[in-house]
Amino acid sequence: MAHSLRPVASPADADDGRQFTLADAQRVYTLAREDSRLGAKVREALDIVERALDEYGLEQIALSFNGGKDCTVLVHLLAAAILRRQNPSLIDSPSSSSPTSSASLPPIPTIYVRCPSPFPQVEAFVSLCARWYALELEAVEGGMREALQVYVDRRKSSLALSNGTEGRRGEIKAVLVGTRRNDPHGEHLRPFSPTDAGWPDFMRVHPILDWSYGDVWAFLRAETLTLGDDGEGREGKRRGLEWCELYDYGYTSLGSTHNTFPNPLLRATTSGPISRPSSPTSSTAKGVGQPLGGWRPAWELEDESAERAGRETSLSKVLDQTRPSPPTAATNGVNGAEKR
Template identity: 35%
Template sequence: MSVEQYQKEEEGQKQQQQQFFKRCQECYNLIVQFQNDTLPSGLVPSRHEGYQYDPELRKSVKAKIQLSMQRLDESISHHGLKEIAISYNGGKDCLVMLILLMATIYKKYISTTNEMGSHDIHKIPADYKLDSIYVNSETPFPELAEFINESTEYYHLNPIIIKDSMKHGFEHYLSNINTNIKSVIIGIRFTDPFGENLVKEQYTDHNWPKFLRIHPILDWKYVEIWDFLIGTNVEYCKLYDKGYTSLGGVENTIPNPKLKLPRSEEYLPAYRLRDNADTLERLGRIKKEEWKQSEFHTSSKSTTTH
């Protein structure tokens, strides 16, 4: 590589990092405004006028934000930013996790000053990029694939897409793509499959490639995830507005039957699922052949949860 090529590449990395820091600042400002009820879009943006605002729920979300950002700050301090990546599949939980992480990075390294009155941004490596790992063996919805591409570009992440099983995909990533990574931030919640016995940090087991799993939104509830996304007015995958509440592959995911409108083929948006939402969230995870033969597909009776 010539000196000119090296300088050009170095300048490109610098610009990419500056753009990433800018998004981190935007995420931080978003959090501050959300916490203070000062967002320009108000408590509920007009485009989500069907959302039922609950002041007690909003209060709970604000507390969860503080706790999650505290956990993320501690994890970054203990393990080092350069050794941390995120698992990002474009879903609602991962999106909340990403925004909280980027806000934490800004607060920790850029917004605060040390005793000498200067920023701690110099503690971030000059070539730093936040790897967003998407390991998937299923056929994704086009809308989801599009959102993953758009959001990783918008937030200036370093997208790593691997078509494989989760276990083999992470093994390949850690061994061949980024050997510096020792920890992965994952947007799993207690109510997710295999989530009930997790703690905020723990190492992989059962012959998985070894890395530390960090779970900053472990104790968030479904309705809290949606109150955050609605309240902050951020863009999310369009499938959620079509009644999908949990996103898997094309062959095993349908809109949530509980959101189906009576005598119609249309569905309410995902944020309208409120009662027993954590229990009913994955009701749309079913093979389509089974769904076609089920009572949910043939019944015109209303099962909507408001």
């Protein structure tokens, strides 16, 4: 059963005044013009987001955001598309200098479906993103279907009470979701997919449906992207995108604290068929170097099919996956490696 809505706690020690800007949006569209795999993926995703905005308008769209890597990509793309619609001449010209207009994002209707026993790091990151991207955030506890129903019903009720005069708030007709094909139930989805019978009635929009795990991290760690760039290029100004810090500690898929652990293939001390990089991969957006807490960062996962390998019921089960089997005389350890 979904519980009543309550706000996400804001981290008490957070002092970050950044907000998504026109310069940030222009950098996304500049990346989309690149002749590269990532450029093509960004172009396709932006096209889907823009089609949704054209069809429904921001007042009838909501973003599903839970602080994970996929929806972190999605919120940055959505923010860029919204500012482009407001300032096309400033963003579309690749030869223009960084825009310095003070235009800001309008509030973006957003639902955060809070899982049981969420990580405090996720809660803090969601709260920060609400400020960075102007998210009109409402948190609902419960299963996805129940939570979405609560959110949609609340919007309808709010609209009815205001007699349609509330302004930009309206009935939700589409929800943008960061689902990818290798996610559970993602195989047969399309970029625009109506909800199934028994669910709240709206269009599910999947802008990054055909992105890979590597594409997600390529975007988040892209050197040219920024968050809170005012276009002035001040010395020492923080650059680069953000993500939940759990990804720095070997987590590759986030859920509840009851069933989410670092990915066993990123255990820094593991031996086996997954080779350890000869030198740490440094992040241009975050100063991550040597293994943190004995785990390598999420973007170093080589086997993308093992993205959810840390989703277990206990840490011992995760660690068991990294313990090599003793080799036998007959196999010399080959069979043990194949079972990993």
